[in-house]
Amino acid sequence: MLAPLLRAIADTSAEQVLLDVTGVPDMDQDAASHLSAAARAAALLGARCVIVGLSARAARTLVDLGLDLEGVARFANLEQGLRGAIARRRRSEPDVAPRLAVRPRQAS
Template sequence: MDRIPILQMGKCLLVTIQVDLQDQTALALQDDLATKIEATGAHGVLIDISALELVDSFIGRMLASISGIARVLDATTVVVGMQPAVAITLVELGLSLEGVRTALNVERGMQLLTAAAKERDLDGGL
């Protein structure tokens, strides 16, 4: 069981990270997400990290990388559920997750994605 499942909800994909990510699992997740975004035409990716008690530079880079991949595939990534202690440690470590959007919980993340989708639809004529 080295693959993290990706759930589809409408035009959004939801990933819950529950285990400490190893290199292989993280790479597989990137691949799977890219494939799934292409296959489903999803416009949003929600990554829930509420189970993580530690986010190191490796996970930080992976989140930024997933966010970048999704962006070029025309999808917005939102990282949700970060524990307060994790946020404190991240900033203390000088990792600010640049380029990664965050939201307090899944519901707020979903609202963010819905708003982003609406904005895009308005620009759709261009």
């Protein structure tokens, strides 16, 4: 999961990355650690990470594990996350369309 994400950020010079966890009702420690690592790695490449679709149970797991998602924006769903990303981009550069790294979902 991490290598394709980082490659997409680098290839597109993405400034924002939306990590959609919709449909993940609960997370184990490994999944939560991967999510946290993806957010940190994106930030190291200069991309702002946004997590969308986090369920209440998954949020509880992240808190229980003590994972620090400070500075990571969170939105209830993908639509709100996209709106937030576009609004942020417009505030920083009003005449430029946002560049978002998009990676197709993998089959489960």
